[in-house]
Amino acid sequence: MWLIINAVLSPNFCAIVSDNGLVKKSIFWEDPKKAGSVIWDFLEKNFSTISAIKMAGGIAGPGGFSVLRTTSMILKTLQLEKNCIVCNVDTFSVICMWKEKKKSAKNFLLTKNTQSVWVVGGEKPVLMEWKTAKKFDATFLNKKTREKFSLPESQTKPEKNSEWIKIVWKSLKETGKNDFEPQYGES
Numbered sequence: 001m002w003l004i005i006n007a008v009l010s011p012n013f014c015a016i017v018s019d020n021g022l023v024k025k026s027i028f029w030e031d032p033k034k035a036g037s038v039i040w041d042f043l044e045k046n047f048s049t050i051s052a053i054k055m056a057g058g059i060a061g062p063g064g065f066s067v068l069r070t071t072s073m074i075l076k077t078l079q080l081e082k083n084c085i086v087c088n089v090d091t092f093s094v095i096c097m098w099k100e101k102k103k104s105a106k107n108f109l110l111t112k113n114t115q116s117v118w119v120v121g122g123e124k125p126v127l128m129e130w131k132t133a134k135k136f137d138a139t140f141l142n143k144k145t146r147e148k149f150s151l152p153e154s155q156t157k158p159e160k161n162s163e164w165i166k167i168v169w170k171s172l173k174e175t176g177k178n179d180f181e182p183q184y185g186e187s
Contacts, residue, residue, distance in 0.1 A: 001049070003056040003078065005071045006168050007035040008063035008091055011160045014042045016049055017169050023162040025049065036070045043074075053084050057172040060088035061183035062110065062118065068182035075180045087176035090183060094171045095120045101167060 001024075002017040012035060015026035025046055029038045043050060056078045058071045079086045095108050099121070107121030118125045 001052040001054060002169060002172075003050070003053045003084075004165065004169055004172065005039060005056075005058035005074060006094075006165075007032065007039070007067035007071050008059040008061060009094060011164065012067075013160070013165055013168075014039045015165045015169075016046060016053070017165065019055075021166050021169055023165050026162070026165055028160040032064055032067050035067045039070065039074055050078075050082070053078065053082055055085050055087070057087040057089065057176055058180060059091055059094055059168065060180060062091055063183070065184055068184060072180050072182050085178070086180050087172055087178050088180045089168070089171045089176045092118075092120055092125050093175045094168055097171050097174075098164075098167050101163075 001019065002015075004013075004015045004017055006013050010030060011028045012030065012032070013026055013028045016024045018024060025042075027038060027042045029035070056075050058075055060071075061068050075086045075088075078084055091110060095110070099108070107119050110118040110120055110125075116127055116129055118127055
């Protein structure tokens with residue numbers, strides 16, 4: 001059994017997934033500030049299932065400092081308390097896998113800070129200034145910053161469903177690295 005935490009890419013989720021990829025239980029949320037309380041509540045409500053967790057993982061960034069610290073703390077606690085294997089996958093790998101599944105040619109914009117953004121779409125993510133990146137026809141995966149810069153709502157962003165959870169689970173299985181080391185800004 002797996003516990004997967006995605007507090008980096010919207011829609012955010014915490015899920016319990018079987019070893020063959022069946023989503024057993026999950027919860028989604030939008031506000032990054034609520035990540036810690038939502039995840040702890042989910043774990044508390046599903047405490048009996050947590051004892052069956054043998055693998056735990058999450059998206060390690062680049063991403064926001066607070067959500068990465070929250071994810072790291074929870075995964076490391078599970079590693080110590082439940083002796084489970086913890087792994088991580090970087091944000092770019094998940095985006096590329098989602099693009100491939102959706103056969104999307106669009107680029108993705110991922111906030112680095114108030115001056116710059118990662119453009120994910122080619123062989124390697126490119127860092128550029130917002131004023132340049134706003135010209136792209138792109139999917140934007142962070143609601144708060146999208147609104148700040150008056151970018152349109154994307155119709156191709158991941159939906160709150162088990163397919164999105166399975167993409168992150170598959171990314172962890174195929175390209176995940178052991179342990180959880182947050183990547184706050186650089187890839």
